[in-house]
Amino acid sequence: MKRKTCQSSLFVLSATLFFALFTVFFGLSSATAADEIVFATVDDLSGPYAASGDEGAKAVQLALDEVGWKVLGKKVKFVKRDTQLKPAVGVRKFREVVEQEHPVFVQSGCSSAVQLAMQEVAADTKTLFWTQGWASKLTSAGTVNRYTFRWDSSNFAIANSSVAGFMKKFPEAKTFFSITMDYAWGTDMYTEAKAVVEKMGGKMIGNVYTPIKETDYSGAITKALSAKPDVIMLNLYGSPLIKCARATAEFGAKDRAKVLIPADGLTMLRGIGAEALAGMYVGSHWWHTADNAFSKSLVERFKKKYNTIPSYYVAANYVGAQQTIQAMERCGSTDVNKVICALEGHKYDGPTGKETIRAFDHQVVHPFLLGLAKKPSEMKYPDDYLNIIGSGEVYRTYKQNPVVWKLKLPCDK
Amino acid sequence: MELSMSLILGQLFNGLVWGIVLGLLAVGLTIIFGMLDVINFAHGVMYMVGAYAAFTFILTLTGLLGGSGASFWIALFLAPIVVGLVGLVIEFFLLRPMYDRDITYQLLLTFGLTLIIQELVIIIWGSMPMSFPTPKILRGVVDLGFMFYPKYRLFILIITPLIMLGVWLFLEKTKYGSIIRAGTEDKEMANLLGINIRRVFTIIFSFGAAMAGLTGVLAGPVIGSLQPDLGNAVLLGSFVVVVVGGMGSFGGAILGGILVGLTKGITTMIWPPASNVIMFVLMALILVFRPQGLLGKR
Numbered sequence: 001m002k003r004k005t006c007q008s009s010l011f012v013l014s015a016t017l018f019f020a021l022f023t024v025f026f027g028l029s030s031a032t033a034a035d036e037i038v039f040a041t042v043d044d045l046s047g048p049y050a051a052s053g054d055e056g057a058k059a060v061q062l063a064l065d066e067v068g069w070k071v072l073g074k075k076v077k078f079v080k081r082d083t084q085l086k087p088a089v090g091v092r093k094f095r096e097v098v099e100q101e102h103p104v105f106v107q108s109g110c111s112s113a114v115q116l117a118m119q120e121v122a123a124d125t126k127t128l129f130w131t132q133g134w135a136s137k138l139t140s141a142g143t144v145n146r147y148t149f150r151w152d153s154s155n156f157a158i159a160n161s162s163v164a165g166f167m168k169k170f171p172e173a174k175t176f177f178s179i180t181m182d183y184a185w186g187t188d189m190y191t192e193a194k195a196v197v198e199k200m201g202g203k204m205i206g207n208v209y210t211p212i213k214e215t216d217y218s219g220a221i222t223k224a225l226s227a228k229p230d231v232i233m234l235n236l237y238g239s240p241l242i243k244c245a246r247a248t249a250e251f252g253a254k255d256r257a258k259v260l261i262p263a264d265g266l267t268m269l270r271g272i273g274a275e276a277l278a279g280m281y282v283g284s285h286w287w288h289t290a291d292n293a294f295s296k297s298l299v300e301r302f303k304k305k306y307n308t309i310p311s312y313y314v315a316a317n318y319v320g321a322q323q324t325i326q327a328m329e330r331c332g333s334t335d336v337n338k339v340i341c342a343l344e345g346h347k348y349d350g351p352t353g354k355e356t357i358r359a360f361d362h363q364v365v366h367p368f369l370l371g372l373a374k375k376p377s378e379m380k381y382p383d384d385y386l387n388i389i390g391s392g393e394v395y396r397t398y399k400q401n402p403v404v405w406k407l408k409l410p411c412d413k
Numbered sequence: 414m415e416l417s418m419s420l421i422l423g424q425l426f427n428g429l430v431w432g433i434v435l436g437l438l439a440v441g442l443t444i445i446f447g448m449l450d451v452i453n454f455a456h457g458v459m460y461m462v463g464a465y466a467a468f469t470f471i472l473t474l475t476g477l478l479g480g481s482g483a484s485f486w487i488a489l490f491l492a493p494i495v496v497g498l499v500g501l502v503i504e505f506f507l508l509r510p511m512y513d514r515d516i517t518y519q520l521l522l523t524f525g526l527t528l529i530i531q532e533l534v535i536i537i538w539g540s541m542p543m544s545f546p547t548p549k550i551l552r553g554v555v556d557l558g559f560m561f562y563p564k565y566r567l568f569i570l571i572i573t574p575l576i577m578l579g580v581w582l583f584l585e586k587t588k589y590g591s592i593i594r595a596g597t598e599d600k601e602m603a604n605l606l607g608i609n610i611r612r613v614f615t616i617i618f619s620f621g622a623a624m625a626g627l628t629g630v631l632a633g634p635v636i637g638s639l640q641p642d643l644g645n646a647v648l649l650g651s652f653v654v655v656v657v658g659g660m661g662s663f664g665g666a667i668l669g670g671i672l673v674g675l676t677k678g679i680t681t682m683i684w685p686p687a688s689n690v691i692m693f694v695l696m697a698l699i700l701v702f703r704p705q706g707l708l709g710k711r
Contacts, residue, residue: 047642051541182686211689215636215646218427218566219681219688226420226560239542239640246637250547250563252554271638273544275552 037334038077039064039321040103042094042118045082048212049110049238051267052313053082056132058306059314060107062298063321065305071325072334077101083108085212087117094121104334105324107317109133109152110238112185122147123406128336130320132313134158134263135188139361139401146340146407149362151316152285154395155185158263159192161368161392162283163233166260167200169390170231173258174202177229179220179244181236182209189235193262205229214240217247225251231258242271249276266311269373269385277373277385284369285312286351287388295351309383315351319364323348323357341411358395361403367391419560424678430566432654432674433573434632438647439654439666440577441624447661448593448617451508452516454523456625457648458530459496463626464633464643465538467492468545485548493627500622504615512614527644535641542638551634565634573631577667580624584663593617653696659709668707 041060043053057080069076081097083090090108097103098121108118109132116137122129123145132152137143139150153161167173176197180190186209194204206227208220221244224232232253236244241264248259249272259280266288269277288299288309298318302310310318327342328334344359352366371386379385405412438460445453467488474484503526511518551568554561584590595603596613604610629643636643650673658669673692681688699706 054540208685211686214689216427216431218430219424219678219685222420222423222427222560226417226423239638242542242544242638243636246544250565250635250637252561252563256561267541271542271544273546275546276544276637 038101038103039105041080043108044085044110047085056317059317060321090114098125139363141403146405151364155189155192159196160394162370163196165370165390173230175229177224178207178233217244245272274376278375286315367393424682428674428678432670435650436670437628438651441621443666445621455526457644459622459625460629461644463629467630482549493623496626497619497623500619504618545633547634659706662708665708
């Protein structure tokens with residue numbers, strides 16, 4: 001009896017010791033060391049926007065490569081979380097990564113719906129948040145918070161650049177029919193586009209809302225074509241845009257109307273294919289042929305590391321990470337309040353040339369491009385899809401968007 | 414929105430194309446169920462592998478032969494064979510031990526295969542969308558009078574019933590077809606009469622897989638961009654078709670496909686948000702009023 005008790009208590013003791021060591025060891029290796037800071041991507045890494053989400057993560061890592069993964073003498077750790085294109089999951093993962101890793105920089109941006117939800121977490125957890133969602137609301141008075149910054153143009157800017165630019169070039173194109181993704185970004189894009197169309201003397205004669213996960217656009221195209229518009233506008237993004245644009249080409253729409261895609265990314269153009277894309281008008285935040293030192297260097301380094309040409313989403317997230325790192329170096333701290341002050345109003349050389357991080361709404365102001373897709377025979381290399389035919393830079397002014405920050409900082413004048 | 418003739422007929426055509434693709438997929442599914450009593454959850458990934466394999470064949474062949482003219486047709490022939498071989502391997506090594514066990518084993522196996530194969534596709538081809546080219550002769554639209562319609566979609570409407578007819582003729586009119594049907598009716602008796610039932614089962618499963626692969630290739634140009642989650646959406650639809658038409662019924666699979674397709678087409682016209690859900694409503698109605706399916710026997 002005595003031996004058995006002795007043996008069993010020895011067992012319990014060693015088991016406890018083992019578990020204690022196990023937890024400590026595991027706890028140590030997953031926790032961030034004291035002299036480490038964390039940069040995080042919390043974005044759509046699976047689902048219809050996965051290709052873009054993946055690019056965003058790569059972009060942040062490229063920016064970290066540039067500084068040898070060290071900022072202010074501290075090592076940088078990079079983590080990522082998948083929002084699965086669901087606002088609720090995005091919010092949960094953001095909170096989770098804040099609790100576990102205390103990041104000093106969080107990047108996101110594929111889906112506006114997810115961004116609007118995540119933005120609140122940024123304010124709640126006082127975390128620096130770079131978003132690339134396009135919904136105008138993200139930098140609007142009443143919804144934007146001081147922790148959020150955005151490089152991508154808002155739907156307002158997109159509509160007033162690509163749609164307006166298109167209409168100026170083709171004043172005879174008066175009637176528009178649109179196919180729109182039925183969620184926060186799509187409906188917002190449609191509203192802004194409609195406003196611009198009507199402002200410039202045109203008419204939106206119809207619109208079809210399609211579910212986010214829709215894969216078959218033959219119905220929407222058929223409706224569009226039977227209305228006989230001058231222009232078919234595709235307010236879609238990600239793989240839905242790919243499928244819809246291909247269906248548009250498949251049904252011979254290009255011979256019966258002009259096709260305008262207000263905004264998109266290189267990954268989508270690859271999915272659509274040169275044959276289907278040829279002759280469509282395509283808006284873009286940035287194109288890799290941009291003639292400035294920043295773009296040339298970014299394209300070269302991204303190609304070298306990942307063997308592929310970067311889309312605008314890379315440029316956007318790279319710049320966000322890079323400017324954050326430089327702001328930290330400027331103000332000598334990773335404290336979010338100081339970094340915000342260092343970012344506000346800062347001018348720098350960016351992907352589209354001289355860019356400014358506007359202090360009053362944290363929107364980076366820069367030109368938005370309009371392109372025309374080349375015929376396959378005109379392309380000199382596989383990603384040579386567009387001829388850039390115009391650009392615009394129209395953002396909401398302070399009068400149109402009177403933002404008042406809830407967070408008061410020492411740098412307020 | 415005024416319902417013009419072109420709109421109505423156009424939507425019906427669209428629905429029919431989609432429905433007939435599901436029908437072809439359902440035929441493979443229902444054959445496997447009818448003969449093997451196996452509910453093949455992996456049918457969706459077989460379809461996807463068919464599309465991806467064809468994509469690779471077309472890419473390679475276009476490099477060798479130039480222009481995606483002949484390469485699509487060669488891929489149409491080769492890809493289903495590849496998928497059939499995959500099916501053969503699965504049946505021989507994984508499925509066979511499960512026949513005598515509870516049906517849950519088979520379900521778990523085929524479902525698990527779905528997950529594994531999906532990840533394998535991501536490993537081999539990546540998760541970025543890839544553009545599936547339409548064969549040269551079938552590009553462009555045809556003037557049907559009331560509207561312009563894509564040539565390739567019309568091609569699907571013509572070729573798919575021919576394929577189904579071919580399969581039906583094989584099952585009904587050939588000697589091997591009658592062996593297969595005998596095996597379904599009475600396994601033991603067929604075995605006693607000297608038919609190698611185990612071999613028949615392997616052939617049936619790989620045939621069903623090959624059919625799924627063939628559907629994937631045919632659907633490739635219509636899907637447009639290939640992504641690793643291709644199989645899921647279509648699997649669900651094909652199951653609905655099988656339930657509506659009757660599990661194990663060949664004619665049911667075809668009829669179910671047409672019905673589901675037309676219903677979707679009409680719904681897209683009248684009330685678009687319901688178009689993806691309507692097939693489940695249809696399935697629910699069938700289960701309530703005629704649970705064995707329209708042409709089902711059991």
